[in-house]
Amino acid sequence: MADRFSGPVGRVMDLAREEADRFGHRHVGPEHLVLGLLRDGSNQAASILRARGLDLAGARAALGRLADRGVVPGPRPSDAELLGTLGIDLEAIGRDLEQSFGIQALQNATREATRARRGGVGRVPRTPLEGPAVLTTQATWLASRRAEALGYDAVSPELLLLGVLEDVRTPWPRCMSNPWVRQLKASVGLPDSYRGAAGALLTALGVDLEELGDAVSAALGAPVS
């Protein structure tokens, strides 16, 4: 699963993370994946999006308007900045811990601290040491499943876009709205009702989601759904 997302699509996901950071968002959602695709530019998915009149600047502006409407949160200071106000250098701490205890022990401790417990709620929803809350799970899972169905070894940016579009149509599973995930969403300023904003973003840009899905499927040589 992990190595399916290396290569070009890994670059897109890194860019998506950067875009989230640029907006001051402390979560990464499907809407950032769309921005990541556009910013990467060299992939076929981006060409398909550009052919429908989308560009990075326009998409960024549209996401900014969604933030003004409260669909996604406005800019929030990062954990590093917040801890900086208390005189704590998060980067130095992370580096020191990794050096003295090793990355595995640090990962175990992070999982232990953020794990949901009996009663559904754990100690802390997230820790400053692990980066933004990732809420693209269903989109990437759907992309991965589609890759399997079409016989690809790796997920390409086009498949990722297909996953994002399918994610818009598919309700999120119940585990994504349990008390623990609700607490995680609240901690990054997302409303309870957040189910990814890729659909809202693309619609705001005047994209017909079904037609776009068919175009991407056709480009992949897949049966049009």
Next chain:
Amino acid sequence: MSEAASSEATAVAAATSSQDPELGLAAVAALRGLVEVLEALQVENARAKGWSWQQIAARLGVTKQAVHHKYAGRRFGFRRS
């Protein structure tokens, strides 16, 4: 908006210590997240070095039952021994 607003947020964060509840509380939450990881890391380390729950609890300033309840018998890394 993004870039300007984001750097604005940074400036606000730098200028405020805790007068603004929005930032003050968020800073506390971030600190708590950090503390929980540090505690889990140190408890695991102490257990691996053969420390008893009693000894760990004394250093943390809690009862041995409290620290045992919190960390014993966990799936990841933490062994009951």
